[in-house]
Amino acid sequence: MSKTPRISTDGSASPLGQNPFGALSAAGLPQLPQSAAPAPVAKVPEPPKKIRGRVEVRRETGGRGGKTVTTVSGFVGIGLPEKDELAKKMRAAAGAGGTVKDGVIEIQGDKREVVAKILVAAGFQPVMAGG
Numbered sequence: 001m002s003k004t005p006r007i008s009t010d011g012s013a014s015p016l017g018q019n020p021f022g023a024l025s026a027a028g029l030p031q032l033p034q035s036a037a038p039a040p041v042a043k044v045p046e047p048p049k050k051i052r053g054r055v056e057v058r059r060e061t062g063g064r065g066g067k068t069v070t071t072v073s074g075f076v077g078i079g080l081p082e083k084d085e086l087a088k089k090m091r092a093a094a095g096a097g098g099t100v101k102d103g104v105i106e107i108q109g110d111k112r113e114v115v116a117k118i119l120v121a122a123g124f125q126p127v128m129a130g131g
Contacts, residue, residue: 052123053077057112058130070112072105072119072126086122090115 055074061067075083080100087105091098094114098107107115116126
C-alpha cells in the first residue's frame with residue numbers, strides 16, 4: 001500500500017486552487033439597523049377540535065384465560081376502516097397486539113393511558129370505565 005499525500009484544509013495554498021468564495025463580499029447588500037429587532041411572528045391559533053363523542057376505555061380479563069386486555073367501545077358515527085386505523089396507531093404506540101372485533105377495539109395488556117392519549121388526539125373523549 002502506498003501512502004497518498006494529504007490535502008491541507010487550513011486555508012493555505014492547496015493543490016485545489018484558490019477559494020471560490022474568497023472574492024465575495026457584503027458590499028451592496030442592505031444592512032439591518034442595530035436597534036431594529038426582528039418582528040415577532042404571529043402564531044395563528046388552531047381551531048378547536050371537534051369532540052367526536054365519548055368512548056369507554058376498559059381493562060378486561062374475563063373469558064381470556066386470565067390475560068388482561070384493554071377494550072375501547074362506544075364509538076358513534078365512525079366506520080370499520082377508521083376503527084382499524086385507530087387500532088393500528090394504538091398497537092404501534094403500545095407495542096402490543098390488538099384487533100377490532102364486533103366494533104370494539106381490543107389491545108393486549110393494560111394500556112389504558114396510551115390508548116386514551118391516542119383517542120384524545122383523534123378528537124374523542126375517553127372515559128375510564130370498569131376496574
